[in-house]
Amino acid sequence: MTFNNILFEEDNGIATITINRPNKLNALNKETIAELHKAVKLAEEDGDIKVIIITGSGEKAFVAGADISEFANFSVEEGTKLAANGHKVLFDFIENLSKPVIAAVNGFALGGGLELAMACHFRLASDNAKMGLPEVSLGVIPGYGGTQRLPQLIGKGRAMEMIMTAGMIDANKALSFGLVNYVTTQDELLPFCEKIAAKICNNSPVAISSAIQAVNSNFKSGVNGYDVEIKEFGKCFGTADFTEGTTAFLEKRKANFIGE
Incomplete structure (x- = not known):
């Protein structure tokens, strides 16, 4: 299967899906969300694949948010549909997948990017990663599960502060909050994810x-x-x-x- 915005690789039972829009800091547009759904579904249906890793291309960003230009002029109805479709097609889909999905957060994970990482079953981050939900600074709230998954992962008070201030936290703060499981250098991030994935592959x-x-x-x-x-x-x-x-x-x- 050919994709325009992502790369798909498989090796030793591990599928690595890389969001590949470096000029847009890997921002999620409608096409990328649809391609991610197809790639994740492909990996789930492949009996040889046991674990999925999702990451971003380049050294700056995992996913720096949603592509705001696509929905800046949406109506109430269109905005509601946008969120509902996103949950169904990608974010809830990943969370409830039958195979483990690991987020390798290799830079900025903001807005929809952090929501994508939180939909994965657990997260690792490079030491240059920055995470946040800046939606209220645009006059909107997180719409892809951020108001639900962030409190589950780090607690209500911390989540409220992050959402209401629209601020970012660094990788070490995310580690202390329990938002990520490990922090590594950028060079070590994918190999470390693969090492954990290999351990998972040994099990039923x-x-x-x-x-x-x-x-x-x-x-x-x-x-x-x-x-x-x-x-x-x-x-x-x-x-x-x-x-x-x-x-x-x-x-x-x-x-x-x-x-x-």
């Missing part, structure tokens, strides 16, 4: 999928996360991966999971 894909569903359920209104955990735990007992994992443990050998 079906169990990982169940774990994603169980963890996510705790943050969904009206859903009892404990009930989802019990259900997903039970489902694992009917999988070939469970048979292989337990047999390998008892036989003192490395498991060879097939993802079924």
Whole structure:
């Protein structure tokens, strides 16, 4: 599949999706969002791919925000539709994906860029990264999940401050807040992500999928996360991966999971 705004690579079970609009600091426009959806879906449907890494091209930005020129003249109805479609096509889609998605934040992650990183299952950042939700400085609020995911990750008070001041935090502050898991140099960022991804690849894909569903359920209104955990735990007992994992443990050998 050919893309105009992203690069797609696969190696050793790891798909790396690079947003490639360096002249626009990798800003998310409608076409890029659609291409990201297609690329992530392609990776999810490829049985050889176990983990997905999303990053930005160049040394300045992961994603420096949404492409404001596309929606500056939108009406109320158009703005509402823009947010709803974004949630469905990309941000909720990534969050609920059956395969782990890691954000490699290699510079500015602002507005929709930070929202994209937060939709991923966890984040690593280069030491030059800057993160923020500056939407209120434009007379609007985050519309791709920022008002929901940021408080979940760093707490209500800190999220309120970041959103209301429209300010940025650096990588070390993001680490102290729990917004990112690790901070590395820019050169080390992708290799470190790949190292973590390789560890994930050693484990059962079906169990990982169940774990994603169980963890996510705790943050969904009206859903009892404990009930989802019990259900997903039970489902694992009917999988070939469970048979292989337990047999390998008892036989003192490395498991060879097939993802079924």
